[in-house]
Structures are given as structure tokens and as C-alpha cells.
Amino acid sequence: MSNDKLWICALGLDIGLKRVGIAGCDGTGLIATGITTMVRSSFDRDVAFLREIVRERRVQILVAGLPYSLSGELGVQARQVQKYANRIAGALELPLEYADERLTSVEAEELMKAGGISVSQNKGSIDRKAAALILQQWLDERRQKIGAIGNP
Template structure:
């Protein structure tokens, strides 16, 4: 499962069981941490998720920022609450790339806002999958 963690939303993507393809799944509107976990647990069970991959929002120069630290804390808390191993993936430019992809697909800005976080999560997860050439486990990411 790939996550694009924002202050107001969680973009969610699911990887296939061969660890080859990431697909946008949904966007969770954040309210309370416990509610975030509850929504994600449903997806973890439904898709038999075995790994949580979260975007790491680095500065353009590659250094950490306050947002990086904040995202890492949330990601670690989610991984513990979901009882999943956790990896981070550089997410620089994923939201920009997601907007470009959606614009190229002909979506208007309002429609883009509804799915851009899930598409960004799919880009994060796809990058992670593309850079790993290990033998895949038997369950979905």
C-alpha cells in the first residue's frame, strides 16, 4: 500500500500481488488519527497488504524539512497501528506529475482535486516497486 500523507488527506494506492503495478485506490479525508487508521485497516484487509510505503517529502536539495519530520512521525504511527513493515520513498514532484497526468487525461481542475492524492500515492508506490528487483512476496503491497 502506498500513501501520500498530507495534512488534510491521505492518498492511497494499492500494488498488485506481483509487486509490479501500483494503482490509485482512494483518498481518505483526515479527521482524527484513529479514524485514519480505521479507514486504512479496511483496505489493508481487503487487499491483503503486506507493506506500507509512504512518500517522503524532501526539499528540492534533498534535505529534510519540518514537513518531512511531521510526515515521518505520522507514517511511523500508521505503520505501527496497521502492524505493517514500513518503507519510505522520495516523493519530490509526485503531486506535480500527478496533476500533469490528470490534465493530459482531460480532467478539469475540480475533478483533479478529488483524485490527485491517490494518483500521487500510486506514483510513490510505483517508483518504490520499480526500484526493487527482489522476489515478490505472496501478498499485495
Template sequence: MRILGLDLGSKRIGIALSDALGWTAQGLTVIHRAGRARDLARVLELVKKYEVQEIVIGLPRHLDGRLGEGAEEALAWAAELREHLHIPVHTWDERLTTLQAERVLLQADLSRRKRRQVIDKLAAGLILQAFLDNRRQTQAEKER
């Protein structure tokens, strides 16, 4: 079962994809924002191409848990994708994922230009991986 992860930014949308078993997330691509309809069409193409059965969208939150800037857009995207695709679309707390991605890329000693090219899909991968890990842990706890 493939799951697509989205990190919605103001200029780019980071995209990650799970493996077929839903265990690991890998950064897939970045969509450069070109208007809501075009952005949505591109995501729908990816869903079809990779036979995606679920979607996870990063939900911005402040450190205290309140919804952050961009949360309204993430919730609107979730509703629109559910309507178009009729598959489960989840939101997932994305607190600090961009900061975490930046740290990983700094440790990899990538130049600022190269970091900018991959940070969004890495952040999407971190969001999706956290979702997958939580799902696996929840299932394991239910089986005990």
C-alpha cells in the same frame, strides 16, 4: 504480496495498492482527513481488507534532499503503523510526485474539479510505483 502506498496531505490521504505480484500500483481511494485516530483506523481497515503485507509512505523532501514540510508527520505515521501492524513500513522520497500527477491529469484534459478528486490517489500511485520499480531493479542487480 500486496503493498499499500500513502500520500499524506493536510486535507486528504491518497491511497494506492499494488497488484498481488507487487509489479504495478493503482490509485485506490482518498481518505478525507478526520483526525489522526480516525484516519489511522481507516488505513488499518484497508490493510486488513486487502491483506496488505507492506506499506510505503511518501516522505516529503526538498529538491536538495533535506526533509521537507510534513516529513515529521510521515515518519510518525510510519512508526505508528509499524507498532500497530507489525509489518514492514517504508518511507519513499515523494519529491515532485504531486507535480507529476498534476501534469498527467492536465494532459488527460480533466477539469480542475476532477483533478482535485483524483490527484492524491494518483500521487500515491506514483510513489508506490517508484518504490516497486526500485525494488525490482535492485533485485535484478543482485541476481546478476
């Protein structure tokens, strides 16, 4: 399996009602890191903000966290995320995939607490970290799928 099949520039999104955590991956497509947190405003402003990141990073695909319920069903919040993510992907003319984001915000909070960072004063940091966890999960799953295809 060649490295060029693995490499892809993806942008991870942790979409909330007030903020969107944004993460990107390194040049190898192996490691996701938080980039920033966007405070949502008008849809046009959100698109303009994201378009600049997409351009700078040469993003090829969006990966949005989908908040399944603990039972694995799509609830009201998940449908709102899908609606917003689909609109963003359409406006940016990029493909969109989803990753199960159950408990990523909880995991992000735990990582911050372990690092001695105040959770209540760093909501944007939680969103950014959650986006990185979402994107990392997607990158890891993608690498496993490609590895399985490359090694029958």
C-alpha cells in the same frame, strides 16, 4: 530469481495535512494503481479506515512518500509525514518504508491535465495518483534491487 521473491502486497500513501492518497499494487507486485483518497479526521478513524483496506488487500508493507526538499533535505513537512506514517505503521503493525516523493503531485497534476481532467476540482484524484506514482517508484526500485541480488 523466482516470482515469489518479487511479489509483495504493498500500500502506497501520499500523506498530506488534509488528505491521504492511497494506492495498491496488482497481484504480481508490478503495477501500482490509485485506490482511494482518505480525508483525515481523528487518528483512530484514520487507522480504522486504513485497517479495513489492509485487511481486504492483505497488505504486508506500507510505503509512504517522503517530501524531501529539492536540495534533498528533510524539512518540517517531511518530519510531520514521518511522525504520522510511523504512528500509522505502529497501529497497523506493519513495516514501513519511504520513497522520495519530490514532484509526484506535480507529475500527477500533469497527467490529469493531459487527460483533460480539471485539477482544481479533483484534489483527491491528485492525491490518489501521487500515491500510485510513489508506490510504482518503490516497486520499480525494489524489483531492480532484487534483480541485482538474483543476478550477481
